[in-house]
Ligand SMILES: *[C@@H]1O[C@H](CO)[C@@H](O)[C@H](O)[C@H]1NC(C)=O
Ligand SMILES: *[C@@H]1O[C@H](CO)[C@@H](O)[C@H](O)[C@H]1NC(C)=O
Ligand SMILES: *[C@@H]1O[C@H](CO)[C@@H](O)[C@H](O)[C@H]1NC(C)=O
């Protein structure tokens with residue numbers, strides 16, 4: 001090769017590699033689940049689906065999914081939902097499928113709540129979360145599946161939750177309200193580029209799952225809608241939530257692992273949970289852990305979180321009777337504006353399933369690192385209440401600035417009890433339970 005040409009190739013190589021290293025700076029969760037382009041496509045309209053907003057498509061969805069399950073075509077099958085409004089009752093998905101919502105496609109839940117199928121309670125909860133006994137099946141449901149994708153061009157899954165919220169308000173619910181999407185005992189799940197709207201209860205609930213990616217989703221519900229959590233990874237491992245906007249009536253993301261004696265007995269932790277580049281708003285928490293953490297929660301990393309109008313920016317919550325543990329939690333780079341509380345770590349939050357819980361089952365909370373947090377218009381910087389017989393330890397706050405709202409009835413910036421740890425460059429200056437140091441870095445805590 002002539003020398004000038006060689007230089008040219010070297011230059012091209014160099015430019016390309018610098019491009020790659022640039023692109024590589026944005027870390028994503030795309031490596032967690034292998035992506036499959038489906039070999040086959042069917043449309044909901046091939047199975048009698050009608051997108052006129054009135055026809056009930058439950059049978060069409062069931063038959064389309066059943067066809068995918070029965071044919072078991074190599075490479076899997078994509079179920080296409082064209083533009084239109086497809087009213088439907090709850091239906092199951094199957095393995096090796098993609099549910100694809102075109103731009104302008106809406107899968108809309110029917111409001112005949114009384115005809116919704118009931119499913120058994122989760123073993124780690126022992127009963128429905130809000131009512132004893134069974135619970136209503138989620139609108140889109142999967143149990144024991146692998147390789148499922150819900151995606152498209154930002155179509156909408158609309159839970160029409162109003163009827164359910166009103167039953168909650170009037171206390172006429174017979175069983176626990178349905179989630180919008182729930183996967184149980186499943187792995188390799190991707191949920192991306194979909195808009196979730198007005199869920200009756202929690203929006204996206206992976207439970208006993210592994211390798212779950214939620215990205216580029218928008219989750220919307222009114223701020224006064226009860227319990228409309230955004231994404232709740234529950235007794236699941238390797239879950240990644242990124243590049244999403246969530247504005248609901250409850251926690252935007254909440255990591256859970258079962259409830260009191262049932263969760264302790266089931267013993268399935270949530271491990272390796274990543275939350276990244278999430279923006280949102282809620283009267284409750286931005287990033288939450290708990291309060292149901294009886295199976296344990298370990299290795300959570302939340303970073304680049306932007307909250308505008310939030311109850312509590314970061315909320316780690318548990319209770320006596322929960323047992324379990326919350327360990328190695330890292331929260332980095334949070335911006336919050338207009339918050340009631342910046343950071344809350346508490347051992348007295350949440351109700352109990354029944355009177356049979358063990359009051360001596362005390363949770364262990366250990367290794368909480370919170371770094372690079374900016375807040376403006378934050379009414380109280382932090383509230384940390386451990387348990388007298390199980391103090392929360394290895395808490396490290398570093399580079400925190402939570403600008404308060406001043407006024408006559410202002411509460412103390414920080415209130416702490418039964419906690420210990422270190423604080424570097426924290427403003428306003430933190431409670432005496434945390435040892436303040438002018439500089440240093442948080443130890444790399446891992447259990
Ligand atoms: C899904 O696909 C995988 C890999 O192709 C295959 O091993 C598995 O049996 C399929 N599962 C179902 C239920 O079709
Ligand atoms: C969903 O699948 C389960 C089996 O996993 C089955 O028992 C149930 O009847 C199905 N429900 C609906 C509404 O199709
Ligand atoms: C869908 O929404 C995501 C998240 O808001 C956005 O990044 C993406 O560009 C949208 N895609 C289309 C096709 O509109």
Ligand SMILES: *[C@@H]1O[C@H](CO)[C@@H](O)[C@H](O)[C@H]1NC(C)=O
Nearest residue numbers: 210236237238270271272299
């Ligand atoms: C969690 O991640 C670590 C490090 O990547 C890995 O070694 C471990 O197997 C993961 N845990 C689970 C339960 O998948």
